[in-house]
Amino acid sequence: MACPHRATPAASQSPPSCISLAAASEASVTDRDRRWRGEVPLAPPSQARRGRSSSFVSIVALAVLLRVVAAFAMGDRVEPLPAIHDQVSYHALALRLLDGHGYSFAADWYPFTAAGAPTAHWSFGYPLYLAAVYAVFGVHPLAARLVQAVVGGVLLCLAGAWLGRRLFGGRAGTFTALALAVYPFFVYYGAALMTEAFYLCAVLGALALTVRLADAPSRRGAVALGLAIGVAALLRQAVLLVVPFQLGWVLWRARGRVSAGQLALVVAAAGALILPWTARNARVYGRPLLLNSNAGYALYVANHADHGVDYDWEIVPPIPPAYAGLNEAETNDRLMADGLQAALADPWRTLRLSWSRLDDYFVFWPTARSGLASNIARTLSFGIFLPFMVYGLALARPAWRDGALLVGFAALYSLMHVLTWPGPRYRMPVDAVLLVFAGRALAELWERGVVHGGARHASPLHRWRARRALGRGTAR
8 A cells, every 4th residue: 555645755865654654653642641542551560569669658657547546535544345345354464464463353253263363264465465565654555555556557557468469469468458457347446455456467467478388488487477376376266276277278289399397387386385375274273275264165155055046145154053163274174065065965956056146247237236336337347348358259269279268267267256156356357358358359440440541441531632642643
């Protein structure tokens, strides 16, 4: 085909070709015009990384700010606020530690601890943290809340961002950190004098280190994972039931690259933090007790005949009078046996009773039993983010081998509490894990609306400007 751009050649200049004229026309179109048409990314990779870094710093600052505000709202006092009654117990234990009485209470305490008797019912790790803060700043609960707000806010965002970035990319990691930062339940518990703030950090950190060990097996990585598991167990021993699944996933995902010695190091590092407390229990109670004496009580209450086939969290069966005078380890063993017997005696009833706990575990809608603050927090947390969690799970199907770790953890952890002790508070680690998938969904929606905002997605004004830019380039 003849070229439409005809020109008389000069003696010292060759005629311009159609290709050179087309290239000149295209060069006159700016990068901004191409972005309107969806032909170039919004920013080069290095600039995008710098943008995400600055965004992450802002997200961490937001997380800390929200938790500090919650800390000041709760104040320099300890009282049984909605859903965080246990902070009274942790505060009392810290004061007893400071006074040299060890893990005990000055008066008879829920559920079966006698005054002055050594207890293992509550977390060992968190009272130590409170006692340390009180020793430095005096008995000021606000100081403990503020330290926790800062440390917990930073660590939670770091762990979530790393996990999201490793599994689903940098932008997903940023949105995961944002979701964790603003999740109302996490903000509320982030200032409460309870285990949840640090426990969530330890759980997400352990999962991130599990992924890292499967990707790059090493002795250092194995020790780090074991220490993270140990810290989480000292805050809430329930996490230990999921550890075999984590290690099994590492074996499956690493496909022979991880050795038995490295897995043994994980167990040894966790044991180095846990076994001293096991030895303490053996010395105090004269019988083995791995960590806490609350598992038997949870199973006993969960399967008690008073519930029938419809679980009611307000029903608290009394401890059998025959167990009066037993120490906590003995009471725990007896209650564990009673709970198992009740569950196995009528499996059909146990199944129906467990089914009835689902709404107590997954509730996010307002209820008449809850106060205004709890209803709002639940609805704005799980209620708002649930659609993004589900969408993220669907998007993660191509990376199902990596996502299987998080999905398996969420499923096993949920099953454990549905069978025993449900409640939105005990679902919080599952929420944190599912927010990684919500971050994936939010990143996808962001990319569809911004990064790929070309002619198909751009506004009419942008499309008109793009056409004008193309017209000016051709005219030249």
